[in-house]
Amino acid sequence: GENVEQHPSTLSVQEGDSAVIKCTYSDSASNYFPWYKQELGKRPQLIIDIRSNVGEKKDQRIAVTLNKTAKHFSLHITETQPEDSAVYFCAATTGNQFYFGTGTSLTVIP
Amino acid sequence: NAGVTQTPKFRILKIGQSMTLQCTQDMNHNYMYWYRQDPGMGLKLIYYSVGAGITDKGEVPNGYNVSRSTTEDFPLRLELAAPSQTSVYFCASSLPRSSGRNIQYFGAGTRLSVL
Numbered sequence: 001g002e003n004v005e006q007h008p009s010t011l012s013v014q015e016g017d018s019a020v021i022k023c024t025y026s027d028s029a030s031n032y033f034p035w036y037k038q039e040l041g042k043r044p045q046l047i048i049d050i051r052s053n054v055g056e057k058k059d060q061r062i063a064v065t066l067n068k069t070a071k072h073f074s075l076h077i078t079e080t081q082p083e084d085s086a087v088y089f090c091a092a093t094t095g096n097q098f099y100f101g102t103g104t105s106l107t108v109i110p
Numbered sequence: 111n112a113g114v115t116q117t118p119k120f121r122i123l124k125i126g127q128s129m130t131l132q133c134t135q136d137m138n139h140n141y142m143y144w145y146r147q148d149p150g151m152g153l154k155l156i157y158y159s160v161g162a163g164i165t166d167k168g169e170v171p172n173g174y175n176v177s178r179s180t181t182e183d184f185p186l187r188l189e190l191a192a193p194s195q196t197s198v199y200f201c202a203s204s205l206p207r208s209s210g211r212n213i214q215y216f217g218a219g220t221r222l223s224v225l
Contacts, residue, residue: 032212043200043216089152095207096160097168098214100152
């Protein structure tokens, strides 16, 4: 099956700085890559996603890039704010089963 | 529109007991999933279903059973609960991949402790 690795496991940034989280996947057939934000004690919520026919996607301060050749994708958060503090998960799927990374705990220091 | 609803929110079981975690969705999604999330870890797929009457094993199905008699409901059954099943369980639903909109929507989770 698919194997998704996520780095770093923890990340601390100053408010206003950028944060980057990277994921790699093993199955070249994976074609959909969502990113989820999970606040403490809450459910995962989709923040951005990208499909394999696109190299980059932006939504305000959040962007995702995909390199199919290298089989990696990254989440970029610019101008970080304290409310961005949470655990972020990447995932990959070929269609039915979703495989998740182990998560990155992001702390934004005011 | 409630989305994905899970019950109960919390439960403590004794070793060897059984229970059913309930999940229902009102978005008419074909696909439904059960995940477990252990502390500091990502989500692991237990079982999934692509429609009523069809279920398939995920990464960690041992010790669990599911059924899908309706589009709306996807209960997860734990038989002979073990401490290793202490976890937070999330149910999710989505449209099929073929729709191009296979975004997963998650329930609020069930926190289960087996003592």
